[in-house]
Amino acid sequence: MKSIEPARIQQLLDQLKGQEVYIHLEMTTGAYAAHRGEAKLAATAFITNATVTYSQGLIAGDGPYRVGLKTAHGWVFAQGLTHWDETETSRLIAAGHDPDGKLVVALQIAQEPFSSHEED
Amino acid sequence: MDPKQILVVLAHPDDEGIIGGTLMEHAQQGAKITYICLTLGEMGRNMGKPPFATRVSLPMIRRQELKEACQLIGIQDVREFGLHDKMVEFEDQEAVADRVREVIEEVKPDLIYTFYPGHGVHPDHDACGAITIRAVAKLPADKRPVTRCIAMTPGSYAVLGQPDFVNDVSDIVDLKIQAIGAHKTQFQLMLGNYSQETKDRHRHERLWVYRF
Numbered sequence: 001m002k003s004i005e006p007a008r009i010q011q012l013l014d015q016l017k018g019q020e021v022y023i024h025l026e027m028t029t030g031a032y033a034a035h036r037g038e039a040k041l042a043a044t045a046f047i048t049n050a051t052v053t054y055s056q057g058l059i060a061g062d063g064p065y066r067v068g069l070k071t072a073h074g075w076v077f078a079q080g081l082t083h084w085d086e087t088e089t090s091r092l093i094a095a096g097h098d099p100d101g102k103l104v105v106a107l108q109i110a111q112e113p114f115s116s117h118e119e120d
Numbered sequence: 121m122d123p124k125q126i127l128v129v130l131a132h133p134d135d136e137g138i139i140g141g142t143l144m145e146h147a148q149q150g151a152k153i154t155y156i157c158l159t160l161g162e163m164g165r166n167m168g169k170p171p172f173a174t175r176v177s178l179p180m181i182r183r184q185e186l187k188e189a190c191q192l193i194g195i196q197d198v199r200e201f202g203l204h205d206k207m208v209e210f211e212d213q214e215a216v217a218d219r220v221r222e223v224i225e226e227v228k229p230d231l232i233y234t235f236y237p238g239h240g241v242h243p244d245h246d247a248c249g250a251i252t253i254r255a256v257a258k259l260p261a262d263k264r265p266v267t268r269c270i271a272m273t274p275g276s277y278a279v280l281g282q283p284d285f286v287n288d289v290s291d292i293v294d295l296k297i298q299a300i301g302a303h304k305t306q307f308q309l310m311l312g313n314y315s316q317e318t319k320d321r322h323r324h325e326r327l328w329v330y331r332f
Contacts, residue, residue, distance in 0.1 A: 001171045024175060030165045031206070031242045044206070046163070085174050093174050101169035108175060 002086040004094065006059050009084060012092045013057035013067070016109050022049045023069075024108040025076060046106075049113045052076060064096055067107055078107040126153045127229035127265070128195070129220060129252040131208060131244040132161035133186035137300035138270055139233055140193055141289025142325050144296065146231075147194025154197040154227045156220065157186060158248055163205035166306045173305050181305055189302035192295065199223060209247035213254065220255035229265050232256060236269035236328055239276045257332055268327040276328075283326035290323045297322060 026046035033039035054069035054076065069076040080096035091110035095103050108114060126146055130136055136143065136155060147153060162179040173181050183200070190198055201219065203211055224232075235249035249269060256264050271280055289296060297318065301307050 001167070001174060026163075026175070028163075028165060031244075035241050083171055085176070093176055095167075095171075095174065097167065097171045101167055101171040102165040103167055103171070103175070104165075106175050114176060 001083040001095075001097075004059075004063060004065050004081055004084050005086070006063075006065060008086070009059045009065070009067070009092065009094065012088075012090075012109075013059065013069075015090070016092065016111070017054055017057050019111070020051050020053050021109050021111055022113045023052055023076060024048050024106060024114050025050070025078060026103075026106040027078075028104065030102065067094070069109075076107075078105055080105045081107060122149065123151050123229075123231040125227055125229045125231075126151050127224060127227060127232045128153060128155040129158070129232065129234040129248060130155070131158045131235070131240075131242065131248040132164070132205065133157055133182045134161065134189070134300065134303040134306050135235075135245070136189065136193065136195070137296070137303070138272075139325050139327070140189075140296040140299045141292050141322070142287045142327070143193050143195065143233075144292055144299075145287070145289070152197070152227075153193075153195045154199065154223065154229070155190065155195045156199045156201055156223060158201045158203045158208055158216075159205040159244065160186075160200065160202075161205050161306075164306065168305050178305065182303070185303045185305065189299045192299040192302060197227075206244060208244040208251070211247075213247070213251055217251045217254040217258070220252055221258055224255060224259070224265070232265050232267040233327070234267065234269055236271040236276070236280065236330070239269070239271035239273045239280065241272045245270075245272070253330060253332075256330075261332065264332060267330040267332075269330050271326070271328055280328050284329040285327040287325045287327070288323060289325060293319055293322050 028044035029039045034042040056070040060066045065081045066079045081094045085093040096105040160179040167173040234252035235245040237249040240246040
Protein backbone atom coordinates (compact mmCIF):
# COMPACT_ATOMS: atom_id res chain seq x y z
CA MET A 1 0.00 0.00 0.00
CA LYS A 2 1.29 3.41 -0.99
CA SER A 3 -0.09 6.89 -0.66
CA ILE A 4 -2.27 7.69 -3.63
CA GLU A 5 -0.58 9.10 -6.71
CA PRO A 6 -3.52 10.82 -8.44
CA ALA A 7 -2.02 10.81 -11.93
CA ARG A 8 -1.58 7.05 -11.88
CA ILE A 9 -5.10 6.52 -10.49
CA GLN A 10 -6.44 8.70 -13.31
CA GLN A 11 -4.57 6.56 -15.83
CA LEU A 12 -6.26 3.40 -14.46
CA LEU A 13 -9.69 5.08 -14.41
CA ASP A 14 -9.26 5.98 -18.09
CA GLN A 15 -8.04 2.51 -18.93
CA LEU A 16 -11.12 0.86 -17.35
CA LYS A 17 -13.81 3.19 -18.68
CA GLY A 18 -16.38 2.36 -21.37
CA GLN A 19 -16.52 -1.38 -20.59
CA GLU A 20 -18.34 -3.57 -18.09
CA VAL A 21 -16.21 -3.70 -14.94
CA TYR A 22 -16.59 -5.24 -11.49
CA ILE A 23 -16.54 -2.89 -8.53
CA HIS A 24 -16.14 -3.34 -4.80
CA LEU A 25 -17.40 -0.33 -2.87
CA GLU A 26 -17.38 -0.25 0.90
CA MET A 27 -17.62 2.02 3.86
CA THR A 28 -17.41 0.91 7.47
CA THR A 29 -17.06 2.13 11.05
CA GLY A 30 -16.17 -1.45 12.05
CA ALA A 31 -18.50 -3.86 13.80
CA TYR A 32 -17.19 -2.89 17.24
CA ALA A 33 -17.42 0.90 16.89
CA ALA A 34 -20.44 1.26 19.17
CA HIS A 35 -19.23 -1.47 21.58
CA ARG A 36 -15.95 0.39 22.11
CA GLY A 37 -17.55 3.81 22.24
CA GLU A 38 -15.69 5.02 19.11
CA ALA A 39 -18.97 5.91 17.43
CA LYS A 40 -22.59 6.07 18.44
CA LEU A 41 -23.61 3.76 15.66
CA ALA A 42 -21.76 0.81 14.11
CA ALA A 43 -22.53 1.00 10.41
CA THR A 44 -21.17 -0.73 7.33
CA ALA A 45 -22.22 -0.96 3.72
CA PHE A 46 -20.53 -2.83 0.94
CA ILE A 47 -21.31 -4.21 -2.46
CA THR A 48 -18.95 -6.75 -3.98
CA ASN A 49 -18.57 -7.48 -7.68
CA ALA A 50 -21.36 -5.22 -8.87
CA THR A 51 -21.00 -4.69 -12.61
CA VAL A 52 -21.05 -1.16 -13.93
CA THR A 53 -20.01 0.65 -17.03
CA TYR A 54 -18.85 4.23 -16.61
CA SER A 55 -18.42 6.82 -19.31
CA GLN A 56 -16.22 9.09 -17.25
CA GLY A 57 -14.12 8.45 -14.15
CA LEU A 58 -12.21 11.18 -12.35
CA ILE A 59 -10.07 11.53 -9.25
CA ALA A 60 -10.38 14.86 -7.39
CA GLY A 61 -8.97 16.58 -4.31
CA ASP A 62 -5.53 17.16 -2.80
CA GLY A 63 -5.58 14.12 -0.56
CA PRO A 64 -7.48 12.41 0.86
CA TYR A 65 -8.99 11.96 -2.60
CA ARG A 66 -12.43 11.53 -4.10
CA VAL A 67 -13.35 9.38 -7.08
CA GLY A 68 -16.55 9.72 -9.10
CA LEU A 69 -17.67 7.38 -11.88
CA LYS A 70 -20.45 8.58 -14.18
CA THR A 71 -22.73 5.73 -15.28
CA ALA A 72 -25.61 5.71 -17.76
CA HIS A 73 -28.20 6.35 -15.03
CA GLY A 74 -26.25 7.61 -12.02
CA TRP A 75 -22.98 7.72 -10.14
CA VAL A 76 -20.50 5.75 -8.10
CA PHE A 77 -18.69 7.86 -5.49
CA ALA A 78 -16.03 7.36 -2.85
CA GLN A 79 -14.48 10.00 -0.58
CA GLY A 80 -11.56 9.70 1.81
CA LEU A 81 -9.24 7.58 -0.34
CA THR A 82 -5.64 7.68 0.94
CA HIS A 83 -3.85 4.54 -0.24
CA TRP A 84 -3.63 2.28 -3.27
CA ASP A 85 -1.86 -0.86 -4.35
CA GLU A 86 0.85 0.51 -6.64
CA THR A 87 1.74 -2.96 -7.98
CA GLU A 88 -1.55 -3.24 -9.88
CA THR A 89 -1.39 -2.33 -13.56
CA SER A 90 -4.83 -3.36 -14.83
CA ARG A 91 -7.14 -2.83 -11.89
CA LEU A 92 -7.67 -0.15 -9.25
CA ILE A 93 -7.38 -1.13 -5.60
CA ALA A 94 -7.80 1.97 -3.46
CA ALA A 95 -8.84 2.54 0.14
CA GLY A 96 -9.01 5.19 2.82
CA HIS A 97 -7.22 4.37 6.07
CA ASP A 98 -7.52 6.31 9.31
CA PRO A 99 -4.40 7.27 11.31
CA ASP A 100 -4.44 3.83 13.01
CA GLY A 101 -4.25 2.15 9.61
CA LYS A 102 -7.85 0.98 9.82
CA LEU A 103 -9.82 0.80 6.61
CA VAL A 104 -12.76 3.18 6.48
CA VAL A 105 -13.60 3.25 2.78
CA ALA A 106 -12.65 1.11 -0.22
CA LEU A 107 -13.05 1.38 -3.96
CA GLN A 108 -11.85 -1.36 -6.31
CA ILE A 109 -12.41 -1.68 -10.05
CA ALA A 110 -11.39 -4.63 -12.24
CA GLN A 111 -12.21 -6.42 -15.48
CA GLU A 112 -12.53 -9.74 -13.61
CA PRO A 113 -14.55 -10.39 -10.44
CA PHE A 114 -12.71 -10.02 -7.13
CA SER A 115 -12.36 -13.24 -5.18
CA SER A 116 -12.56 -13.15 -1.41
CA HIS A 117 -10.20 -16.13 -1.26
CA GLU A 118 -7.76 -15.12 -3.95
CA GLU A 119 -4.44 -16.92 -4.13
CA ASP A 120 -1.33 -14.75 -4.13
CA MET B 121 -12.78 -33.47 33.03
CA ASP B 122 -9.96 -34.64 30.81
CA PRO B 123 -11.05 -34.10 27.21
CA LYS B 124 -9.32 -36.10 24.47
CA GLN B 125 -10.92 -34.43 21.47
CA ILE B 126 -12.03 -30.83 21.32
CA LEU B 127 -13.97 -28.96 18.66
CA VAL B 128 -13.69 -25.18 18.43
CA VAL B 129 -16.18 -23.30 16.21
CA LEU B 130 -15.45 -19.60 15.79
CA ALA B 131 -16.02 -16.96 13.13
CA HIS B 132 -12.73 -15.19 12.36
CA PRO B 133 -9.01 -15.91 12.46
CA ASP B 134 -7.90 -14.42 15.85
CA ASP B 135 -11.13 -15.36 17.68
CA GLU B 136 -9.26 -18.39 19.05
CA GLY B 137 -7.01 -15.99 20.97
CA ILE B 138 -9.90 -15.15 23.32
CA ILE B 139 -9.57 -18.67 24.78
CA GLY B 140 -5.95 -19.18 23.69
CA GLY B 141 -4.68 -20.08 27.16
CA THR B 142 -7.40 -22.66 27.78
CA LEU B 143 -6.79 -24.27 24.39
CA MET B 144 -3.02 -24.34 25.02
CA GLU B 145 -3.62 -26.17 28.29
CA HIS B 146 -5.82 -28.73 26.55
CA ALA B 147 -3.16 -29.25 23.89
CA GLN B 148 -0.42 -29.61 26.52
CA GLN B 149 -2.55 -32.25 28.25
CA GLY B 150 -2.64 -34.22 25.00
CA ALA B 151 -6.06 -33.28 23.64
CA LYS B 152 -6.51 -33.13 19.88
CA ILE B 153 -8.13 -29.88 18.78
CA THR B 154 -10.15 -29.38 15.60
CA TYR B 155 -10.93 -25.74 14.82
CA ILE B 156 -13.70 -24.73 12.41
CA CYS B 157 -13.02 -21.14 11.38
CA LEU B 158 -16.08 -19.98 9.46
CA THR B 159 -14.52 -17.04 7.56
CA LEU B 160 -11.08 -15.63 6.81
CA GLY B 161 -11.95 -12.27 8.37
CA GLU B 162 -11.44 -10.72 4.95
CA MET B 163 -13.63 -7.69 5.73
CA GLY B 164 -11.59 -6.72 8.79
CA ARG B 165 -10.66 -3.06 9.14
CA ASN B 166 -7.19 -3.61 10.51
CA MET B 167 -4.67 -3.75 7.70
CA GLY B 168 -1.47 -3.24 9.67
CA LYS B 169 -0.04 0.07 10.84
CA PRO B 170 1.04 1.56 8.51
CA PRO B 171 -1.40 -0.40 6.33
CA PHE B 172 0.31 -3.23 4.40
CA ALA B 173 -2.74 -5.29 3.42
CA THR B 174 -5.48 -4.56 0.89
CA ARG B 175 -8.98 -5.96 0.62
CA VAL B 176 -7.53 -8.25 -2.04
CA SER B 177 -4.48 -9.50 -0.13
CA LEU B 178 -6.04 -9.62 3.35
CA PRO B 179 -7.68 -13.09 3.18
CA MET B 180 -4.43 -14.86 2.25
CA ILE B 181 -2.47 -12.88 4.84
CA ARG B 182 -5.00 -13.80 7.52
CA ARG B 183 -4.95 -17.46 6.48
CA GLN B 184 -1.19 -17.49 7.10
CA GLU B 185 -1.57 -15.65 10.41
CA LEU B 186 -4.16 -18.23 11.48
CA LYS B 187 -1.78 -21.06 10.65
CA GLU B 188 0.98 -19.51 12.77
CA ALA B 189 -1.35 -18.80 15.71
CA CYS B 190 -2.67 -22.37 15.65
CA GLN B 191 0.86 -23.79 15.64
CA LEU B 192 1.68 -21.75 18.74
CA ILE B 193 -1.51 -22.84 20.52
CA GLY B 194 -1.20 -26.50 19.50
CA ILE B 195 -4.24 -26.74 17.23
CA GLN B 196 -3.41 -29.44 14.69
CA ASP B 197 -6.56 -29.50 12.57
CA VAL B 198 -7.99 -26.29 11.08
CA ARG B 199 -11.12 -26.46 8.92
CA GLU B 200 -11.82 -23.32 6.92
CA PHE B 201 -15.52 -23.20 6.07
CA GLY B 202 -14.98 -20.44 3.48
CA LEU B 203 -17.98 -18.29 4.39
CA HIS B 204 -17.79 -14.59 3.58
CA ASP B 205 -16.83 -12.38 6.51
CA LYS B 206 -19.83 -10.46 7.95
CA MET B 207 -22.28 -12.65 6.00
CA VAL B 208 -22.57 -15.67 8.31
CA GLU B 209 -26.08 -14.74 9.52
CA PHE B 210 -27.28 -14.46 5.91
CA GLU B 211 -26.24 -17.98 4.91
CA ASP B 212 -28.69 -20.88 5.07
CA GLN B 213 -28.35 -21.54 8.84
CA GLU B 214 -29.58 -25.12 8.58
CA ALA B 215 -27.07 -25.93 5.85
CA VAL B 216 -24.13 -24.53 7.81
CA ALA B 217 -25.33 -26.30 10.98
CA ASP B 218 -25.34 -29.54 8.98
CA ARG B 219 -21.72 -28.97 7.99
CA VAL B 220 -20.83 -28.44 11.65
CA ARG B 221 -22.76 -31.58 12.63
CA GLU B 222 -20.82 -33.59 10.04
CA VAL B 223 -17.57 -32.50 11.67
CA ILE B 224 -18.97 -33.37 15.11
CA GLU B 225 -19.85 -36.85 13.85
CA GLU B 226 -16.41 -37.21 12.28
CA VAL B 227 -14.16 -36.09 15.14
CA LYS B 228 -16.51 -37.00 18.05
CA PRO B 229 -15.49 -34.21 20.43
CA ASP B 230 -16.06 -34.53 24.16
CA LEU B 231 -15.94 -30.76 24.52
CA ILE B 232 -16.98 -27.89 22.22
CA TYR B 233 -16.08 -24.20 22.35
CA THR B 234 -18.06 -21.51 20.53
CA PHE B 235 -19.69 -18.11 21.08
CA TYR B 236 -22.72 -17.73 23.31
CA PRO B 237 -25.59 -16.86 20.93
CA GLY B 238 -26.72 -13.30 21.55
CA HIS B 239 -23.58 -12.41 23.52
CA GLY B 240 -21.00 -12.23 20.75
CA VAL B 241 -21.21 -8.46 20.00
CA HIS B 242 -20.22 -9.13 16.36
CA PRO B 243 -23.14 -10.50 14.28
CA ASP B 244 -20.85 -13.22 12.87
CA HIS B 245 -20.08 -14.35 16.44
CA ASP B 246 -23.77 -14.59 17.31
CA ALA B 247 -24.55 -16.50 14.13
CA CYS B 248 -21.57 -18.78 14.71
CA GLY B 249 -22.77 -19.59 18.24
CA ALA B 250 -26.36 -20.13 17.11
CA ILE B 251 -25.27 -22.44 14.26
CA THR B 252 -23.09 -24.50 16.58
CA ILE B 253 -25.82 -24.80 19.22
CA ARG B 254 -28.24 -25.81 16.47
CA ALA B 255 -25.84 -28.51 15.30
CA VAL B 256 -25.30 -29.88 18.83
CA ALA B 257 -29.03 -29.72 19.59
CA LYS B 258 -29.66 -32.11 16.69
CA LEU B 259 -27.83 -34.84 18.60
CA PRO B 260 -29.70 -37.01 21.12
CA ALA B 261 -29.51 -35.35 24.56
CA ASP B 262 -27.17 -38.01 25.99
CA LYS B 263 -24.75 -37.64 23.06
CA ARG B 264 -24.28 -33.86 23.26
CA PRO B 265 -20.76 -32.81 24.17
CA VAL B 266 -20.40 -30.18 26.89
CA THR B 267 -20.51 -26.84 25.05
CA ARG B 268 -18.62 -23.93 26.60
CA CYS B 269 -19.41 -20.49 25.25
CA ILE B 270 -17.60 -17.16 25.05
CA ALA B 271 -19.77 -14.16 26.05
CA MET B 272 -18.54 -10.67 25.14
CA THR B 273 -21.48 -8.37 25.80
CA PRO B 274 -21.19 -6.01 28.77
CA GLY B 275 -24.49 -7.40 30.10
CA SER B 276 -23.48 -11.06 29.93
CA TYR B 277 -23.13 -11.49 33.72
CA ALA B 278 -26.54 -9.93 34.35
CA VAL B 279 -28.23 -12.20 31.81
CA LEU B 280 -26.22 -15.42 32.06
CA GLY B 281 -25.04 -15.23 35.67
CA GLN B 282 -21.50 -16.03 36.79
CA PRO B 283 -19.38 -17.95 34.28
CA ASP B 284 -19.26 -21.71 34.88
CA PHE B 285 -15.56 -21.75 34.22
CA VAL B 286 -12.96 -19.09 35.02
CA ASN B 287 -9.56 -20.25 33.90
CA ASP B 288 -6.50 -18.46 35.26
CA VAL B 289 -3.88 -18.79 32.52
CA SER B 290 -1.29 -16.50 34.16
CA ASP B 291 1.53 -19.03 33.86
CA ILE B 292 1.19 -19.22 30.06
CA VAL B 293 -0.05 -15.68 29.39
CA ASP B 294 3.13 -14.69 27.51
CA LEU B 295 2.73 -17.58 25.08
CA LYS B 296 -0.97 -16.74 24.72
CA ILE B 297 -0.12 -13.13 23.83
CA GLN B 298 2.46 -14.40 21.35
CA ALA B 299 -0.28 -16.47 19.65
CA ILE B 300 -2.56 -13.45 19.50
CA GLY B 301 0.35 -11.41 18.10
CA ALA B 302 0.73 -13.92 15.24
CA HIS B 303 -2.23 -12.08 13.74
CA LYS B 304 0.02 -9.21 12.68
CA THR B 305 -2.61 -7.28 10.76
CA GLN B 306 -4.84 -7.37 13.83
CA PHE B 307 -2.08 -6.98 16.40
CA GLN B 308 -2.57 -3.35 17.37
CA LEU B 309 -6.31 -3.75 17.81
CA MET B 310 -6.01 -6.87 19.90
CA LEU B 311 -3.15 -5.92 22.16
CA GLY B 312 -2.72 -2.17 22.14
CA ASN B 313 0.70 -1.46 23.52
CA TYR B 314 2.07 -4.56 25.11
CA SER B 315 1.86 -3.60 28.76
CA GLN B 316 1.14 -4.98 32.18
CA GLU B 317 -2.46 -3.97 31.59
CA THR B 318 -2.56 -6.06 28.40
CA LYS B 319 -1.14 -8.99 30.31
CA ASP B 320 -3.65 -8.64 33.14
CA ARG B 321 -6.52 -8.51 30.68
CA HIS B 322 -5.51 -11.86 29.20
CA ARG B 323 -4.94 -13.70 32.47
CA HIS B 324 -8.51 -14.92 32.91
CA GLU B 325 -10.69 -16.71 30.39
CA ARG B 326 -14.38 -16.97 31.20
CA LEU B 327 -16.79 -19.49 29.76
CA TRP B 328 -20.45 -20.27 30.19
CA VAL B 329 -21.80 -23.80 29.66
CA TYR B 330 -24.77 -23.82 27.31
CA ARG B 331 -27.88 -25.45 28.79
CA PHE B 332 -29.81 -27.21 26.04
